[in-house]
Amino acid sequence: MTSNAHKLAAFKEIVGLDHVKSDPDTISDYAVDGMMPWAVVFPTDTEQVSDVVRLAHAEKLAVVPWGSGSKMSMGNAPSHLDLVVCTKRLNRVVDMDTANLTVTVQAGVRFEDIQSSLSLEENRCYLPQEDSATVPDEAVCSDRENKGCFIPMMPLHSHSATMGGIIAGNSSGPTRLLYGLPRDMVLGVRYVAANGEMIGLGGKTVKNVAGYDMCKLMIGSQGSLGILCEMTLRLLPLPEHLGTCVLAFPGLGEASRFFNRLFETSLLPAAVELLNSKAYELLAPQGVKEGDNSGCTVAVALEGFEEAVDRMTSEIREMASASGAKNNMYLKDDEHRVFWDTYCNLVHGLSVDYPDLVSLKLTYPISSYLEVMELLESLRSDHQLEYALLAHAGSGITRIHILFDPANVHSAKRIVKFVDRLLEGCQRIGGNLVVERSGPQLKQRLPVWGVPREDLLVMKRIKQHMDPSGLFCPGRFVGGI
């Protein structure tokens, strides 16, 4: 085993002198759950990542990949940590083929940046074939008004998240209701495996059944099987029209009547979110007026043809009113954009006042949401906690952000009890929970990945075969994988 100095020199050979850091300031910026690496490297392409991992493998180092760090608080603390591989210099757009509705980016490309480029992309051209003998020479381009396209996702931490982190973390947001999840968008990946090999699977086609669907394996694997270097995603043309209905209900009973009505229709909203007062307080456009914050606000995002959005808006208003809504508001243009932007970056906003914020994500069968809401409310009041609640009403997902004040000695204990009882309750309903964010000390006392299911057996085998020496993120994932 060579000395650290020796290893540092070897890494510098690979990525360049300026792109290996081991000074105390940088190291502490890249701490994982309070654990410091002894070096951080910044490779610029897949080949460099491959060489770095090959060396790390030979030297038996523990490696954690890092995008922009927005989700590093997920998972257990690593059992060992030597090296952080930061993808921020893997920031090229490899291929933007909007006429084919696909884009390939390196892992360090930030979601906001690529989304913004795609919205302005004017290439909607194709080469028409005249007959089998001639080679096409002139492209024909669309003169469609809104020429841009987009990756149909609304991931959390959208201000900072990288594409690699989004895919590795299986990140999604409210519009999953209409557009689906990362697994429905990723067409191909290129990653570096534990032995340093560069593995490329899938590609630019929307259908591909050649070999095993390794893309599905890599999505949500949280860096435990390899370092994602490139990914190809499918795109959609930008919707013609966007808007949001914000509906204030007196209570869950009325909101739930509205959901039932809405999900009986053939309307296709892009998102249906339930917000409690704390959440709405942070999101309300122009602040919350007296009496407006009923504690049960529903925000419905609409995207599509103008006629469709208009019809949905009017029918939603009717249904809301028939269900007992106190008032409603329509947001468009900037107000709509700001609302969802704030929504996706809520944790960042909350963590300014509450740096020790504890975020949980509950998952359960869609139809059990009322039970989950009742369970949450009763446990909340039992344990005297306060949280912002945001639920994806049509997807069976609820997030709560507990306003934890560590100065209050008893609140840590209360949170631990709350989470344990909440997990028990979720399990009974056929669901689970995950701790998405917590300070490292409290996290040690929490069931970070909820309760593992019976297929953990196979997951362990996969990890064993793909990363036998436990190079990547040791101990971080489900079941301590």
Add this chain to the structure above:
Amino acid sequence: MGKQELIRKLQEIVGPEYVLFSEMDLILYGYDASVEKGRPDVIVLPGSTEEVSKVVSLAHGERVPVIGRGSGTNLSGGTVPTRGGIVVHFSRMNRILEIDIPNRTVTVEPGVITLDLQTLLLKQGFVYAPDPASQKVSTLGGNVGENSGGPHCLKYGVTTNHVLGAEVVLYDGTVLWTGSKSQDNPGYDLTGLLVGSEGTLGMVTKVILRIIRAPEAVKTLLAIYDTIEDASNTVSAIIAEGIVPATLEMMDNLVMRAVEESVHAGYPVDAAAVLIIELDGMKDGMDRQAEKILEICKRHNVREIKLAKDDAERARLWAGRKGAFGAVSRLRPSYMVCDGTVPRTKLPEVLSKVLEIGKKYGLLIGNVFHAGDGNLHPLILFDERDGDEFKRVQKAASEILKICAEAGGTISGEHGIGVEKLKEMPLIFSESDFEAMRQVKRAFDPGNIFNPGKVLPEPT
């Protein structure tokens, strides 16, 4: 253990009437809809997950291959027992176990015929979106094994986008569930790995599928062209224009004539090609979108555009498209269908190269395919009893897959690798890529009893 002993033990598990081993049975279950041939040692028809588990356990102990089979409509030899073994036939496990509308799921056994599920769901106003052309005959278990596609995948995604969980029997008989009714289960997406694994990782005994509310409105258009180029240019133009219809299918003259003879779907037998374009969703804005499509078709010299005026007409149009593979058997007794998929902008160029390859080898090639997602299906028609013609067909098929790979595409969009495309796998994967997939295979099936010799080429 000798064969007789194996048969006896299997009879103990599933009952003697459900163990088949006559000469006729061994021939019948030795082939599928591809040109591959094999011969099993025995066929069993289990009636429950426990029986499947016991069969697999026995096979594991005796190191005998197990091959799952639904309706045997596999197009790449995935259901052909090329190394003998036990064919596990799921025809008795064909129950729809639960339809859960509030949770938007159905739970089924693998032997359920896909169209049967769709017909039942439609009565309640719901849809299971993937609609492979074989849906009248193929089973959901088969669809899951192959990650089947179909015309509506352009808008709705393929089978894997609609599978939430599966009950699977592992190599040693262990039964467990991957996924569930609730979404975002923490851990690896094992369900996603199983779908499309062609029966090589485990044996799925139940599936939880996602269902969606049936769209409010549907518009089905038949666009008729006098040249193939105009039709395929229309496809590129529609996608480039930012329109994503629910389906965008293409058929050429050869296939249309065969279809008209057998199904009488109303296709024009003198046109060079047709496009079947379907829009679905909320009715608002649909007329405007249809207008745009009409305008694009006209820009590309469309001869005529018909709009299906009612459900019956729509059904006939689709029966024609879906009956295409069966219909071409009127022209020649055998066919080899290539499943290359390319980025859609490359479609016109690749299609014309396919036609050239046909001329080069003196072969009749019909084209019917999912133009909207770049998934070609050149149907090479021949008589497999003519050894020389068969050789030319195999060369032509290989060359077609090669040009698809060169165009930045893949060698299989939906029919799977099976045995048929093993030799073309190196066109798109490196040895390291294979090794990564072999690691997954070894993690699931260390003894290589599940459908051995399929999907992954042997290590060099």
